[in-house]
Amino acid sequence: MKLTVDRLHITLDRRPILRDVRLEAEKGDIVGLVGPNGSGKSTLLRTVYRSLRPAGGVVEVGGDDVWRLSARAAARRTAAVLQDTGAVTGLSVIETVALGRTAHHGLLGRDGAEDRRAVAEAVARCGVEPFADRDYATLSGGERQRVLLARALAQRPRLLVLDELTNHLDIRARFELLDLIRSTGITTLAVLHDLDLAARLCDHLVVLHEGAVVAAGPVLEVLTPDLLADVFGVRGRTERHPDGVVRLTYAARPLADGREAEPGR
Amino acid sequence: MVVAVSIGAVGIPVSDVWRILLHHVTGRGAAGDPALDQIVWTFRAPRVALAAVVGAGLAVAGAVLQTLVTNPLADPVVLGFSYGASLGAVLVITLGGVAIGGLGGLGVSGAAFAGALAAGALVFALGQRRGRLAPTRLVLAGVAVGYVLLSVTSFVQLLATPTELRTVMFWMLGSVAGAQWSQLPVATGVVLASTLVLTMLGRRLNALLAGDESATALGVDVNRLRAVLLVISALLTGTVIAVAGGVGFVGLMIPHLVRLTVGADHRRLLPLTALLGAVYLVLVDLLSRTVNRPNELPLGILTALLGAPFFLWLLRRDKGLDTA
Structure with missing residues (x-):
């Protein structure tokens, strides 16, 4: 489902967090949202999954302003995988995945065949069957991320919002998860800290810097040496390898003006 | 429950209890000994029933409050509701000079109910940040409001006569000794209706466990849900404390016990919590009138x-x- 963010303004405690942000994701696109810490990435995501009402501008999912939809209606279109808060829920893995069906029910709805199918599919797709009956709190960080992705897929969304999905994962798990997301074909807006990973996963990148979009477009056009220096404070370049994968190469030292390079996450 | 009715200062055979209860409910069979009849029907039966309703209500309120503020320590006492009820009751007992029982009892109950709701409203108002109900703020506001109410209650107690003080003490520690049939319909209705509505909200309560942001993304209007839950739990606590006084620890203990056995899914948790809370308080009330017979604790x-x-x-x- 198409995502359109237009002239978005966000102010928190009278401090502007986002200024005139515009962004589009066509149906089936994977758009990466990158930028240094504090650039407003997570705030932008919050407006998309309808947690934060913008002071100005609109967020449209499938052509409808999300704030004209009810919380439930919006959640039937958009699912989010957010950073794990570490809260002890007391729910098992399968119960956690089943939370994805919340928006598909009113007060009196009971779990039906459709719910069971959606949960079973999500569980199988994300490979969480081996620990389906365990307490969510006892899982490792990587296992939790897969469960949370399964919960989002059980929601049967047409737009997926991901916040640092691969943070806790080892390199193989990262690639597997990225492949998994690609294979769903769902329109995706993903905040990624790791530029290299963003370059691999995404069709397009949007670069946020101090609350404004400073670049947007295909990966190779966006991640220029100048942008890497100006926004991220590192020397580097991108190139497409013969296998088709876009790779980033950083220079060993940070830029001379004392700014540290992004630690290689 | 029938067994609980049969045990007390005067032991009554279970078969007699059955016969008396059946006689009153269906109107058939012999009435039997009027003295036994009075003990069973006028004193013990409403008392056991009230203990069950109060236990269920407190346990459900505790379970919901724990989820509402995402804090395992939450219960009506921590959130200040109980202290609000106490203050209301103590004000009526001492300043109003009204004795418990009869018309005076209604006054105390009404004041306790109003006190719990007022405390709930205050905690609600103080627990907001940027128009949103923040869990940690709610807990802190509840504790602070509770202390203020408690100190006012203590001050009022200083003004009380020794007789009033004894009534106050007994009330603050909770009792269903003065139970009457007339108290049951409202309390039972509120406890049943609240438990039903909350169980229907179970799916959303489950989503709330995942944290506010995730719950929002799952389609829950978190702020509105919190407001609804706060109103229901204040109503529940107010109703229950109004008839039984400040019975503590049920709201904290029972939900955790049920969670450990059947998990945290509210659609199972809440009905079972109500059930176990009811059984628990019937047993505790039974103990309270048997360990030190014929005196009551x-x-x-x-x-x-x-x-x-x-x-x-x-x-x-x-x-x-x-x-x-």
């Missing part, structure tokens, strides 16, 4: 005395809470 003393060690044992067993 306030319920609050026993719930804490029995509850605390048991609760600590549960905490040691449960590894999930270590990371909380």
